[in-house]
Amino acid sequence: MTDPAQPEAATPDPARSLLLTDPERRALWARVSEEVERYLGEVGRAPVAPPLSVEAVRGRLGPLAFETPMAPEEAVAFAVEGLWTQQVHTPHPRYFGLFNPAPTAMGVAADTLVAAFNPQLAAWSHNPFANELERHLLRAFGTRFGYDAEVVDGTFCSGGAEANHTAVLMALTRAFPAFAEEGVRALDGAPVLYASSQSHHSFVKAARFCGLGTSALREVPTDAHHRLDPERLEAMIREDRAAGRLPFLIAATGGTTNAGVIDPIAPLAELAEREGVWLHVDAAWGGAAALLPELRGALAGIERADSITFDAHKWLSVPMGAGMVLTRHATALHEACRITTAYMPKDAAGLDVTDPYAHSLQWSRRFIGLKLFLSLAVAGWEGYAAVLRRQVALGEELRERLAVAGWRVVNATPLPVVLFEDELPREEGGADPEAVAEAVVRSGAAWLSTTRLDAGPPVLRACVTNYRSDSEDVEALVAALGRARLELRANLPAGAR
Ligand SMILES: *Cc1c(COP(=O)(O)O)cnc(C)c1O
Numbered sequence: 001m002t003d004p005a006q007p008e009a010a011t012p013d014p015a016r017s018l019l020l021t022d023p024e025r026r027a028l029w030a031r032v033s034e035e036v037e038r039y040l041g042e043v044g045r046a047p048v049a050p051p052l053s054v055e056a057v058r059g060r061l062g063p064l065a066f067e068t069p070m071a072p073e074e075a076v077a078f079a080v081e082g083l084w085t086q087q088v089h090t091p092h093p094r095y096f097g098l099f100n101p102a103p104t105a106m107g108v109a110a111d112t113l114v115a116a117f118n119p120q121l122a123a124w125s126h127n128p129f130a131n132e133l134e135r136h137l138l139r140a141f142g143t144r145f146g147y148d149a150e151v152v153d154g155t156f157c158s159g160g161a162e163a164n165h166t167a168v169l170m171a172l173t174r175a176f177p178a179f180a181e182e183g184v185r186a187l188d189g190a191p192v193l194y195a196s197s198q199s200h201h202s203f204v205k206a207a208r209f210c211g212l213g214t215s216a217l218r219e220v221p222t223d224a225h226h227r228l229d230p231e232r233l234e235a236m237i238r239e240d241r242a243a244g245r246l247p248f249l250i251a252a253t254g255g256t257t258n259a260g261v262i263d264p265i266a267p268l269a270e271l272a273e274r275e276g277v278w279l280h281v282d283a284a285w286g287g288a289a290a291l292l293p294e295l296r297g298a299l300a301g302i303e304r305a306d307s308i309t310f311d312a313h314k315w316l317s318v319p320m321g322a323g324m325v326l327t328r329h330a331t332a333l334h335e336a337c338r339i340t341t342a343y344m345p346k347d348a349a350g351l352d353v354t355d356p357y358a359h360s361l362q363w364s365r366r367f368i369g370l371k372l373f374l375s376l377a378v379a380g381w382e383g384y385a386a387v388l389r390r391q392v393a394l395g396e397e398l399r400e401r402l403a404v405a406g407w408r409v410v411n412a413t414p415l416p417v418v419l420f421e422d423e424l425p426r427e428e429g430g431a432d433p434e435a436v437a438e439a440v441v442r443s444g445a446a447w448l449s450t451t452r453l454d455a456g457p458p459v460l461r462a463c464v465t466n467y468r469s470d471s472e473d474v475e476a477l478v479a480a481l482g483r484a485r486l487e488l489r490a491n492l493p494a495g496a497r
Contacts (some may be wrong), residue, residue, distance in 0.1 A: 001456055003169050003302065003337075005117050005354065007056050009441060016451075017069065020072060023180050024299065027073065027343040028073065028076065031073050031076055032076060034043075034484060035076065035080045035293055035421075036108060036218060038294070039080075039084070039091075039100070040091065040105075040108075041408070042053070042081060043089050043091055043092050043467070044092060044093050044094075045242055046084070046089060047089075047264065047371075047426050047443075047444025047445075047446075047457070048089055048092045048094050048095050048441070048444055048445070048446055048447040049088045049441050049442075049444060049447050050085055050087075050089075050444070051369055052082075052086055052087075052088070053086070053377045054191070056085075056086065057086050060078075061335070062083065065234070066150055073194060074446075078292060082288065083409065083486065084270055087411065088447060089447075090102075090466075091103060091466070092117065092447070092466075093448040093466055093469045093470070093473045094469070094476060094477060095446075095460035095466060096446060096447060096448045096463055096464060096466075096469075096474050096477055097445045097447050097448065097449060097463070098463070099257075099259070099285045099311075099314040099315065099463060099465050100314075100320075101313075101314070101315070101317040101465050101466045101467065102263075102317060102467060102468050103293065103317060103318070103319040104317045104319075104371070104375040104467075105381075106317075106343045106371070106375045106377070106378050107317070107318045107319045107371035107372075107374065107375050108371075109374060109376070110318060110370040110371035110373070110374040111319055111370075111371055111491060112181055112491040114201075114369065114370050115373070117313070117367075118196070119366040119367045120364060120365075121134070121283050121343055121356045121364075121368075122344070122355070122356055122357040122363055122364050122365060123345045123347075123348070123355055123356075124348040124351075124353045124355045124356065124359065125345050125347035126140060126345065128210050128353075128366070130367045130369070131353070131354075131377055133369055133370065133373055133404035134156050134367075134368070134369035135354075135367050136215040137156075137372060137376075137451075138152060138153070138154045138155070138156070138324065138326060138495045140150045140376075140431070141156065142308075142326045142328070143323060143327065144290045144291065145283075145287070145290055145299075145302050145305075145308055145326065145327045146302060146303025147303060147326065148269060148340070149326065150378030151328050151329070151330050152326060152327075152328070153172045153174055153326070153327050153328075153330050153331075153332070153333055154307075154324055154325050154327055154333065155324070155325060155356065155360040156322065156323065156324055156365075156368040156369050156435065157321075157323040157324065157325060157335060157361065157362065157368070157460055158321040158323055158362075158368075158462075159203065159284075159311055159313065159321040159322075159323035160202060160309050160311045160314075161200075161202035161206075161308035161323075162190075162286035162308050162323055162325075162326035162361060162362075163282075163284070163310070163323045163324060164200065164203055164206055164280070165202065165205070165206040165209060165210075165327075165342055165361065165457070166200045166333070166336070166337075166360070167249075167251075167280040167307040167309065167325055167363055168193065168203070168207070168210055168249060168251075168280075168409060169208040169210060169279075169336040170278070170306075170307060170329070170335070170336045171193070171211060171248055171278035171280065171306070171307070172191065172212075172248060172249075172336075172408075173205060173332070173335045173336040174278060174329070174335065175191070175246070175248035175249075175277070175278065176246075176248070177432060180336070182261035183211060184212060185211075186213050188244075188246070189244045189246045189267070190212075190244075190245045191212055191245075191246045191247075191248050192215055192216055192218055192240050192245045192246060192247045192248065193212070193218070193232055193247075193248060193249035193250070193251060194216075194217075194218050194220050194225070194236065194237070194247070194249070194250050194251065195217060195218075195220065195228070195250075195251040195252075195253070196219070196220050196221075196222050196226075196228035196229075196252075196256075196343065197219045197220070197222055197454055198222060198226050198228075198258055198259065198454070199228075199251055199253050199367060199454075200253065200256075200257055200282055200284065201249055202293070203282075204217055208429065210250060211354075218236060218240070220233045220236060222261075222454060225261065225412060226256070226259060226261045226411070227261055227262070227264055228252060228253070228263040228268065228383060228479065229265050230264060230267045230268055232251065233268070233271065236272055236398065237271075237275055238278075238351065245497065247275065247277050248277055248411055249277055249278045249279075249280060250268055250271070250272050250277055250278070250279050250280070251280045251282060252264075252268045252279065252281050252282070252300060252305070253282045253283075253286075253310075254279070254281045254282065254286045254287055254289075255283060255285055255286015255287070255289070255309075255413075255415050256286075256297050257282040257285070257306075257411060258453065259283070259402060259411040259417060259419050259453055259460070259461075260286065260411065260413030260414075260415035260416075260417040260420075260463075261413060262286060262298050262413065262414075262415075263297065263493055264301075264305075265281060265299060265302050265305070266301030266304070267301075267431065268301070269301045269304035269305065269491050273304075274307075278306045278308045279305045279306050279307075280305060280307040280309070281297065281302050281307075281308050281309070281311060282308075282309045283308055283310050284309050284310065284311040284314060284323070285311060285314035285465070286298075286299070286309075286315075286415055287299070287309075287310040287315075287493065288314070288316055288384075288388055288497060289388075289414070289415065290302070290308075291381060291384050291385050291388060292385050292388050292389060293385075294389075294394070294469045295388075295392070295414055295415075296303035298414050298415075300397065303425045305328075306327060306328065306329060306332075307326060307327040307328075307332070308325070308326045308327075308457055309313070309323070309324070309325055309331075310323070310324045310326065311323045311324070312324065312371075312375075313374040313390065314393070314465065315391075315465050316372065316375070316384065317374050317375070317465075317466075318371045318375055318389075320367070322368050322371060322372055323368075323450050333359050333360075334354070334358065334359060336398060337359050337360055337361065338358050339357070339358050339365075341359070343359040344357060346385065370423065370465075387467045389467070390467075390468070390470075391416045391464045391465060391466075391467070392414070392415070392416050394416060394464045394470070394471065394474055395416025395417065395418060395430070395464050395495060396416075397463060397465075397471060397474055398416075398418050398464060398477070398478070399418055399472045400482075401474060401475065401478045402418065402420050403477060405478050405481070405482055406422070406423045406424070407420045407421065407422060407423055408420060408422070408423045409482070410420055410453065410456075410459055410473065413452065414464055414468075416439065416464040417462070417463035417464075418461070418462050418463070419453060419459045419460065419461050420459060420460050420462075421433055421460060422436075422485065424492055426457075429489065430490070431484070431485045431488050432458075432488070433450045433457075433458045434458055434461045434484060435452050435484075435488055436488065437449060437450045437460055438479060439483075439484035439487060439488065440441065440477075440480045440481060440484050443483070443484070445476060445477075445478060445480040445483075446473075446477045448460060448461060448462040449461050460481070462477060
């Protein structure tokens with residue numbers, strides 16, 4: 001019972017710990033922006049890959065049982081410390097890794113705004129601005145790839161894997177009208193899709209997730225340049241049809257993850273048209289070449305693809321995840337994803353608009369497009385072209401420096417990804433690529449990886465897709481490689497040197 005004589009003690013607002021007070025919030029934003037600025041400003045001076053350790057991370061997390069609340073800035077400091085010390089610094093100018101670039105400043109700003117406004121991109125009517133902005137961008141990129149603006153459709157998604165999965169679903173639904181309702185069991189044969197041995201492995205998962213099984217994905221042999229071979233593919237399609245199987249999709253790659261190989265898209269478009277199968281081009285990272293007039297020709301034929309995967313979070317440096325799947329079939333995505341519910345808002349039912357939840361694998365969806373929109377609005381196509389052009393030139397410079405330093409480049413691509421090995425054969429004391437990569441990474445001087453081209457031996461792999469990398473960084477990478485090679489030779493038993 002309250003005593004009327006006593007002034008009532010103010011009940012603390014239960015939301016306070018979530019909303020914080022005005023001064024706490026102001027201090028928090030200031031602290032966060034300071035940390036962001038410090039990270040982006042100073043990461044170039046840190047080792048690219050600090051020693052990473054499960055024990056170190058678990059040791060810090062273990063004592064945290066969430067029984068005693070932390071102060072906001074203390075919690076931020078805890079997270080920042082973990083991020084600084086326990087991650088490969090992909091925004092580092094000497095990270096020559098897997099297309100994880102430095103994020104654009106406008107992209108970081110956009111993701112902050114998106115978190116705060118928290119628009120829901122499930123129903124169009126909940127945020128006409130966000131939905132129409134994404135549609136505008138999809139058209140802008142669709143037309144860059146050569147689609148007619150009037151027919152471009154698509155959706156933003158988490159990344160290339162989801163985009164590829166969506167494309168497989170569109171192709172399946174288009175080829176087999178019974179698929180949507182009755183699934184693959186309704187079909188008269190086993191559906192088959194084709195991709196080269198160099199294609200991205202998300203197609204394996206897509207085949208599994210679509211209920212086709214991974215054996216539905218037929219690996220097409222590549223030619224001497226590791227490109228999907230259209231003649232071999234044509235023969236495979238013929239054989240599969242003869243055996244009663246149902247070819248429905250060719251997945252070409254516009255810049256393989258591994259080696260930047262671009263499949264012969266125009267001949268594949270012809271084959272797909274002749275055979276009546278869907279052509280998808282996975283241009284997750286290489287698609288950015290469409291922004292450079294001098295490289296656009298490498299993707300010739302992409303405008304004839306039925307669908308395209310493109311990731312803005314790779315070569316366009318937008319923070320993860322910012323994938324897109326585009327199609328020139330205005331209703332294909334709707335056919336694959338259509339759904340109606342009693343509870344979703346119907347406010348937009350009379351308008352000529354699309355509700356994203358019926359147009360995507362996702363339901364509640366974050367506003368992905370803003371980070372690309374703000375980045376492109378500020379850089380313009382020209383700003384992006386200038387950055388890409390410099391990276392292509394740095395890739396070329398890397399090839400030249402490697403040749404001078406006694407390394408042999410083993411891939412051919414106009415894109416800035418370089419596969420290479422010691423000029424000296426292994427049996428004559430040539431360095432083991434995996435040991436070299438490990439030594440370079442351990443030194444903290446740079447980050448690069450190894451891979452294999454088809455069934456070949458391991459080779460070193462470096463790509464230049466960070467807009468902050470310059471000539472000095474490329475030079476430093478080659479120097480670090482040289483040091484690692486020397487160190488490895490010195491450690492060999494005398495007879496093997
Ligand atoms: C990176 C990549 C993918 C996968 O994209 P995520 O954004 O990681 O899901 C698919 N295809 C290619 C060619 C890629 O390079």
